Amino acid sequence: MDPFADTLQRLREAFDSGCTRPAEFRAAQLKGLSRFLQENKQLLQEALAQDLHKSAFESEVSEISISQNEINSALRNLRAWMKDEKVPRNLATQLDSAFIRKEPFGLVLVIAPWNYPLNLSLEPLVGALAAGNCVVLKPSEVSKSTEKVLAEVLPRYLDQSCFAVVLGGPQETGQLLEHKFDYIFFTGSPRVGKIVMAAAAKHLTPVTLELGGKNPCYVDDNCDPQTVANRVAFFRYFNSGQTCVAPDYILCSPETQARLLPALQSAITRFYGEDPQSSPDLGRIISEKNFQRLRGLLSCGHVAIGGQTDESDRYIARPEHPLRCEQSSPSLPGRTAQRVMLLPSRLGPGTSAPTVLVGVQETEPVMQEEIFGPILPIMNVRSLDEAVEFIRHREKPLALYAFSNSSQVVKRVLAQTSSGGFCGNDGFMHMTVASLPFGGVGASGMGSYHGKFSFDTFSHHRACLLRRPGLEKVYALRYPPHTPRNLRVLLAAMETRSCSCALL
Structure with a gap:
């Protein structure tokens, strides 16, 4: 039995009916998404706390x-985005109408990861719905609480003839990818991205792959070490380092490292206290598998800051959550019994203290794989030239960071490297600018x-040209028998020019 056939058939039939194309329908879907966020904010915060121990601040901001x-941006601009886009014409088409029409692809698949399980599900979903597609959303099975909310609550806010959430792990995802989609949007690891792309190739399905990589962070000698430490520490340890655009390693001189280490220690202590495990602002590692992988990376180089881990860490999320079981509280004198909603105690993933490694070698695992945890290696380079060469000889990263009081240094790093995104003198703030594209390059x-x-x-983006049915005598110079004169006229007419003169 194919578990997805009926669902996909239903969505295809809905798309073929044309119901998703009007702007009014698209806006209604987006407004439904907005209500989902507004009416289930606490539920979502608690799910994120269960999955990743995210604080209310992290959940709200990220x-x-x-x-x-x-959603708000899409609603404000939807009709403008949908308008046909007029384009320049050549002399041969001056009397015609040339434009680009933005058409929905049809049935699209969005596969989301676990590290930002709400954001990285909804942001592509907004684009897919705004463009008028029918959508299958596959949330990550690793972030179980958020997956449950997306599966059980989100469909109530959208037209279920045009939207579906499917669940499952790698096996079910593999079965899903055997079907033909009109577009696939995947966020995850490069390893799984190759699997998704191979599956899409069988159907010639276009894809967007949002992958990861090791994001370099160059720190120049000409900098304020405490400012750099504050910004790098905040973005490295945000979401316990489980961010695809987090600074993955620092490149700096030994002298800058000596100034940077006490500044990093100061920033970490101010952010998370003397005992980071007890801080409400430090997240948890998502799973036992990832925890063990990160603990193995601590053997690389030397631990300069942190390094403590706690495999048995547990926590209890906040109360009042529809996903929990109900229990009656004991009656207290003078009070009636109340219904108290308790979340079951959950075996939380392990904690790993914010850690800085020094003396690491390029060949060690911590410099060969994306860390995806609260570990920050520092590698020494003798110059900016050496740092640039180091970056250029590795796979192109998703993000690249450069810190310096000299704008010329920052601009040089930008000019001589390639990455999905770039930010000078800060962390991944470029992601918050909606007018900038977010995506990778290469690996x-x-x-x-x-x-x-x-x-x-x-x-x-459909290329469209609407011609007049008349003027056949003018257009006839294209037809055989061909002459040198007609060829010269045709070549001149087909050249795109800025003039608006009429066809002679």
Whole structure:
């Protein structure tokens, strides 16, 4: 039995009916997404706390608010994005209408990861719905609580004839990918990205792959070490380092390293206290598998800061959550019994303290794989030239960072390297600018999204030319028998020019 056949058939029939194409329908879907966020904010915060121990601040900033902003932008600009785009014409088509029409692809598949399970599900979904597609959303089975909310609550806010959530692990995802989709949007690891791309190739399905990689962070000698430490530590340890655009390693001189280490220690202590494990602002590692992998990386180089781990760490998420079981509290004197909603105690993933490694070698595992955890290696380079060469001889990263009081140094790193995105003197703030595309290059991915780029990603840009039925005598110079004169006229007419003169 194919578990997905009926669902996909239903969605295809809905798309073929044309119901998703009107702007009014698309706007209604986006407004439904907005209500989902607004009416289930606490539920979502608790699910994120269960999955990743995310604080309310992290959940709001990196999951809920950023998704809401994406929806608001799409609603404000939807009709403008949908308009046919007029294009310049050549002399031969001056009397015609030439334009680009943005059409929905049809049935699209969005495969989301676990590290930002709400944001990275909804942001591409916004673009897909705004573009008028029917959508299958496959949330990560690793972030189980958020997956449950997306599967059980989100469909109530959308037209279920045009939207579906499918569940399962790698086996089910493999079965799903055997089907033909009109577009696939995948966020995850390069290893799985290759599997998705191979499956899409069988059907010649276009894809966007949002992958990862090792994001370099160059720190120049000419800098304020405490400012750099504050910004690098914040973005490295945000979401316990489980961010695809987090600074993955620092390149700096030995002298800058000596100044940077006490500044990093100061920043980490101010952010998370003397005992980071007890900090409400430090997340948890998502799974036992990832925890063990990260613990193995601690053997690389030398631990300069942190390094403590706790495999048995547990936590209890906040109360009042529809996903929990109900129990009656004991009656207290003078009070009636109340219904208290308790979350079951959950075996939380392990904790790993914010860690800095020094003396690491390029050949060690911590410099060969994306870390995806609260570990920051520092590698020494003798000069900016050496740092640039080091970056250029590795796969192109998803993001690249450069810190310096000299704008010329930052601009030089930008000019002599390639990456999906770049930010000078800060962490991944470029992701918050909706007018900038977000995406990788080379091994870190292909395609982009955010804001209008999301709408364009999920739209087929159809080239259209509407000609007049008359003027056959003018157009006849194309027909045989051909002459040198007709050829000269045709070549001149087909050249795109800025003039608006009429066809002679």
